[in-house]
Amino acid sequence: MYVAVKGGERAIENAHRLLAEDRRGDPAQSEIAPEQIRDQLKLAVDRVMTEGSLYDRDLAALALKQARGDQIEAIFLLRAYRTTLPRFGAAVPVETSRMALERRISATFKDLPGGQILGPTFDYTHRLLDHDLAEGHAPAAPAEGAPAPDDAPRVLDLLAQEGLIEEAADGDRPAREPGDITREPPSFPAERDVRLQTLARGDEGFLLALGYSTQRGYGRTHPFAGEIRLGTVAVEFEPEELGFPVEIGEIEMTECQMVNQFKGSAEQAPCFTRGYGVAFGHGERKAMAMALVDRSLRADAFGEERDSPAQDEEFVLSHCDNVQATGFVEHLKLPHYVDFQSELELLRRLRREHAEKTQPEAAE
Amino acid sequence: MTSSSEDLDAQPLLAVEDLAKRYGRHMGCEAVSFRLWPGEVLGVVGESGSGKTTLLNCVAGRLTPDAGRVLYSDRLGAVRDLHGIAEPERRMLMRTDWAFVHQNPRDGLRMGVSAGANVGEPLMAVGARNYGAIRSAAGDWLAKTEIDVGRIDDPPRTFSGGMQQRLQIARSLAAGPRLVFMDEPTGGLDVSVQARLLDLLRGLVTELKLAVIVVTHDLAVARLLSHRLLVMRGGRVVETGLTDQVLDDPQHPYTQLLVSSVLQP
Amino acid sequence: MSDATQSAAAIPARDPTYNFAYLDEQTKRMIRRALLKAVAVPGYQVPFAGREMPMPYGWGTGGVQVTASILTADDRLKVIDQGADDTTNAVSIRKFFQRTAGVAVTEKTAEASVIQTRHRIPEAPLADGQILVYQVPIPEPLRFLEPRETETRKMHAYQDYGLMHVKLYEDIARHGHIATTYAYPVKVEGRYVMDPSPTPKFDNPKMSDCPALQLFGAGREKRIYAIPPYTKVESLDFEDHPFTVQSWEQRCALCGAEDSFLDEVLTDDKGGRMFVCSDTDYCGDRRAQGFRGEAAEDAA
Numbered sequence: 043m044y045v046a047v048k049g050g051e052r053a054i055e056n057a058h059r060l061l062a063e064d065r066r067g068d069p070a071q072s073e074i075a076p077e078q079i080r081d082q083l084k085l086a087v088d089r090v091m092t093e094g095s096l097y098d099r100d101l102a103a104l105a106l107k108q109a110r111g112d113q114i115e116a117i118f119l120l121r122a123y124r125t126t127l128p129r130f131g132a133a134v135p136v137e138t139s140r141m142a143l144e145r146r147i148s149a150t151f152k153d154l155p156g157g158q159i160l161g162p163t164f165d166y167t168h169r170l171l172d173h174d175l176a177e178g179h180a181p182a183a184p185a186e187g188a189p190a191p192d193d194a195p196r197v198l199d200l201l202a203q204e205g206l207i208e209e210a211a212d213g214d215r216p217a218r219e220p221g222d223i224t225r226e227p228p229s230f231p232a233e234r235d236v237r238l239q240t241l242a243r244g245d246e247g248f249l250l251a252l253g254y255s256t257q258r259g260y261g262r263t264h265p266f267a268g269e270i271r272l273g274t275v276a277v278e279f280e281p282e283e284l285g286f287p288v289e290i291g292e293i294e295m296t297e298c299q300m301v302n303q304f305k306g307s308a309e310q311a312p313c314f315t316r317g318y319g320v321a322f323g324h325g326e327r328k329a330m331a332m333a334l335v336d337r338s339l340r341a342d343a344f345g346e347e348r349d350s351p352a353q354d355e356e357f358v359l360s361h362c363d364n365v366q367a368t369g370f371v372e373h374l375k376l377p378h379y380v381d382f383q384s385e386l387e388l389l390r391r392l393r394r395e396h397a398e399k400t401q402p403e404a405a406e
Numbered sequence: 407m408t409s410s411s412e413d414l415d416a417q418p419l420l421a422v423e424d425l426a427k428r429y430g431r432h433m434g435c436e437a438v439s440f441r442l443w444p445g446e447v448l449g450v451v452g453e454s455g456s457g458k459t460t461l462l463n464c465v466a467g468r469l470t471p472d473a474g475r476v477l478y479s480d481r482l483g484a485v486r487d488l489h490g491i492a493e494p495e496r497r498m499l500m501r502t503d504w505a506f507v508h509q510n511p512r513d514g515l516r517m518g519v520s521a522g523a524n525v526g527e528p529l530m531a532v533g534a535r536n537y538g539a540i541r542s543a544a545g546d547w548l549a550k551t552e553i554d555v556g557r558i559d560d561p562p563r564t565f566s567g568g569m570q571q572r573l574q575i576a577r578s579l580a581a582g583p584r585l586v587f588m589d590e591p592t593g594g595l596d597v598s599v600q601a602r603l604l605d606l607l608r609g610l611v612t613e614l615k616l617a618v619i620v621v622t623h624d625l626a627v628a629r630l631l632s633h634r635l636l637v638m639r640g641g642r643v644v645e646t647g648l649t650d651q652v653l654d655d656p657q658h659p660y661t662q663l664l665v666s667s668v669l670q671p
Numbered sequence: 672m673s674d675a676t677q678s679a680a681a682i683p684a685r686d687p688t689y690n691f692a693y694l695d696e697q698t699k700r701m702i703r704r705a706l707l708k709a710v711a712v713p714g715y716q717v718p719f720a721g722r723e724m725p726m727p728y729g730w731g732t733g734g735v736q737v738t739a740s741i742l743t744a745d746d747r748l749k750v751i752d753q754g755a756d757d758t759t760n761a762v763s764i765r766k767f768f769q770r771t772a773g774v775a776v777t778e779k780t781a782e783a784s785v786i787q788t789r790h791r792i793p794e795a796p797l798a799d800g801q802i803l804v805y806q807v808p809i810p811e812p813l814r815f816l817e818p819r820e821t822e823t824r825k826m827h828a829y830q831d832y833g834l835m836h837v838k839l840y841e842d843i844a845r846h847g848h849i850a851t852t853y854a855y856p857v858k859v860e861g862r863y864v865m866d867p868s869p870t871p872k873f874d875n876p877k878m879s880d881c882p883a884l885q886l887f888g889a890g891r892e893k894r895i896y897a898i899p900p901y902t903k904v905e906s907l908d909f910e911d912h913p914f915t916v917q918s919w920e921q922r923c924a925l926c927g928a929e930d931s932f933l934d935e936v937l938t939d940d941k942g943g944r945m946f947v948c949s950d951t952d953y954c955g956d957r958r959a960q961g962f963r964g965e966a967a968e969d970a971a
Contacts, residue, residue, distance in 0.1 A: 050757060050759075050762070051762050051766070053759070054759060054762060118723075121723040122723050122724060122725040124723065125694075125722045125723045125724065125725075126689065126690075126693070126695070128695070225720050226720050227718035227719055227720050227893040227894075228718075228893065229718065229820075230819075230820050230821045231821065307430060309430055356819055356820060356821065360820075365723065365727075365728060366728045366891045368727065368728075369727030369728025369729040369730060369891060370728055370808070370891055372727060372729070373727065373728075373729030373730050376729075376730060376752070376760050377752060377753045377758055377759075377760070378753075378869075379949065380753050380754060380790045380791055380853070380869075380870075380871050380934070380949055381790060381852070381853040381854075381869050381871065383871070383932075383933070383934055383935055383949075384852035384853045384871045384872070384873070384917060385852055385853075386935065387852070387917055387919075388850055388852050392846055392850070395846070395847065493829070494828070494829045497829050497831065498829075501831075501833075519837055520841060520844055522840070522844055523837045523840050523841050523844065526837070526840055527833050527834070527836075527837050530833045530836040530840065531831070531832075531834075532833075535836075535908075535910050536911050537840065537843055537909040537910075537911050537912050538911050540840065541840075541844070558844075559844050559845070
């Protein structure tokens with residue numbers, strides 16, 4: 043007697059129990075606490091917050107623990123949780139020029155008002171494995187210095203004073219309320235607000251590769267890192283019944299503004315143009331890659347040929363979300379018996395017909 | 407060859423009035439007016455940058471002009487303002503009444519599907535639903551354009567340049583258009599292949615009584631195909647007239663220069 | 672019978688941590704508006720602001736959101752994948768709604784008021800008042816002919832569907848017949864060309880003039896579309912190469928059915944195989960009525 047295979051709830055439950063055991067690992071080791079992840083794997087947490095579109099270090103750390111360190115899985119957990127949260131409204135735009143700076147560099151000016159602040163960076167470290175970290179260690183205390191100014195002007199604003207760079211509100215800023223990609227379905231062509239939102243939660247690896255491709259000639263934009271700044275900004279919210287904004291907290295963020303060449307056109311004098319990138323926490327690579335891709339996607343605004351992947355809005359925006367991408371790639375694991383059966387039947391028929399055509403004698 | 411423009415009672419197929427197209431400060435074409443009668447072949451000549459391709463694209467509905475009108479008289483005799491009608495109506499006209507032959511056959515063909523499907527698609531787009539009939543029509547068109555019917559299931563990328571161009575012509579004529587636009591139809595081909603293609607085109611145009619606007623920088627092509635000529639320079643029409651008249655007795659200094667710069671046989 | 676039936680009998684209490692059926696009421700209203708538009712314009716893909724769900728994209732998030740928006744406490748839900756109630760993803764989605772909505776579930780097609788499906792339409796005819804919710808991966812039937820949304824939306828708007836037949840033409844030219852076996856494109860009420868989701872073409876005829884309401888949800892692509900009850904759905908074809916469905920030389924080895932879609936099961940590594948109904952409820956029903964196939968326990 044044949045009994046058809048049952049997927050069964052028990053198999054699923056058992057698999058999940060095995061997962062929980064594997065997650066815990068060797069019980070002789072002490073269990074990792076979300077607080078440790080939050081504080082000691084900060085950059086992993088920051089990426090999960092950025093691409094999970096939710097600023098909450100504790101939840102992001104918990105998600106990383108639950109996901110066994112898999113970033114995309116952790117991002118997915120955070121996004122699904124985000125769906126269940128009520129929405130009170132939108133904050134007042136944060137003012138990054140009033141950021142309490144931890145780091146601020148410009149590749150375009152050697153010195154500038156507010157100065158260059160290197161901050162906590164891997165830059166200029168030698169990438170030698172540090173075996174001291176394998177043991178418990180106490181790092182030397184950081185050097186003391188004058189506090190960073192909290193109103194260092196943005197480099198691009200300095201360029202704008204001379205009219206050397208396009209205005210920030212160059213018609214890309216819509217007269218309407220900014221779009222909201224979590225509340226409205228995408229439609230193409232998209233406007234820049236929607237593009238920036240999509241890129242901000244887009245996969246770091248995907249944007250990095252696209253940004254890189256523009257540097258290698260596929261939609262070249264001649265970029266300079268005008269400014270990268272990292273620090274905390276106040277978040278203000280204006281309750282309707284109050285009529286004025288109140289500070290509800292602060293968040294750490296990274297902002298990158300690229301300065302790109304533009305040769306000018308019949309209507310426009312030559313000037314520099316902007317590419318913008320932003321991330322929650324410390325996410326320099328993401329912010330820079332995003333800024334490169336943002337500028338590439340603005341090809342139409344400057345009458346540039348659109349022939350490279352990084353300039354193709356539908357291609358970039360439709361494929362940069364890693365939660366969507368991983369879901370659809372991994373759905374190939376789901377059963378496809380029925381479709382496969384249909385293809386199997388067709389293939390057998392085609393092969394039979396092919397054999398009859400090519401070997402008529404054998405078919406007799 | 408007789409020019410149909412002599413049929414003065416006939417309604418023009420196409421009337422272009424004061425057409426202009428600018429690219430920023432640069433002028434594409436300006437103040438262009440002409441008429442085209444059924445069965446007439448109009449050549450548009452000029453050097454590159456003279457605005458002839460811009461003009462063609464505006465007239466064919468592929469570019470929106472900044473000023474002027476393009477009036478088309480349809481099969482029922484109704485006059486339609488090409489840039490005034492709605493997009494669905496314009497697309498329908500392009501599927502049923504008009505055809506466009508590109509200089510590069512890749513722009514006019516689907517390189518990934520067979521020759522038969524390329525020729526059959528315009529028929530299916532207007533509702534043909536009998537596979538056998540579509541296939542035999544495709545076969546007929548291949549024969550008419552001197553393509554071996556045995557190649558009907560081969561994709562165009564396996565064809566030579568001349569064959570690809572003949573296939574594009576077959577595709578563009580399959581749905582029975584009344585008006586065909588051609589942009590340097592022999593441009594990318596070597597000389598011996600050009601001659602054969604021109605011969606073929608001339609035969610088809612006469613047989614099917616097609617009205618054609620053909621843009622070319624090659625005066626030999628213009629002489630062979632067209633009844634009438636527009637000579638363009640700097641976006642404007644500088645001279646117009648019957649082909650032989652313009653080429654044998656050019657009036658405008660620019661036309662004289664153009665004609666004299668061609669090596670006489 | 673299976674584990675699923677046993678647990679289905681007892682209705683577990685709804686998890687009060689979540690709103691009824693997981694989604695908040697505003698989101699449900701947004702989805703219902705999209706559904707109403709979809710029903711009003713049969714076969715037209717209505718964009719909707721799909722939410723992130725706790726299951727991955729491509730695993731039924733569109734269908735789950737549609738089901739969540741139409742479900743009421745009195746509903747009786749059936750979930751199938753590949754025609755079966757006990758495939759892992761069907762089990763997982765059913766449990767999700769048991770937990771978040773506390774609704775009654777069933778494996779019986781006839782008893783269900785809402786059926787969520789992936790890749791099949793049940794064999795038993797659907798009735799007035801039932802709703803069939805399809806999970807859709809790629810809602811755009813023109814997608815593999817034209818990748819750009821900006822283009823395909825125009826093609827739908829202008830009914831510019833010649834390209835669709837080019838694909839069928841190529842099939843016939845190459846193979847002698849149309850070689851599309853699932854996700855076989857249909858035209859709804861003479862207007863919109865629609866993707867029926869990756870159901871086998873065997874199921875296409877069931878869509879036409881169906882008394883049940885058919886709703887389609889594509890979560891990742893953020894599209895909803897619908898076929899209202901008793902709507903004409905035609906599978907695209909040529910006059911001289913009419914649409915046909917799959918047929919098998921075999922009958923179901925368990926219930927002997929010869930009118931159902933059969934799954935092939937490998938029974939050993941020496942080429943041994945048998946064919947059984949993909950719709951497990953249909954097969955079980957027939958066996959309960961006394962029908963037997965050649966491999967059934969009390970046959971032979």
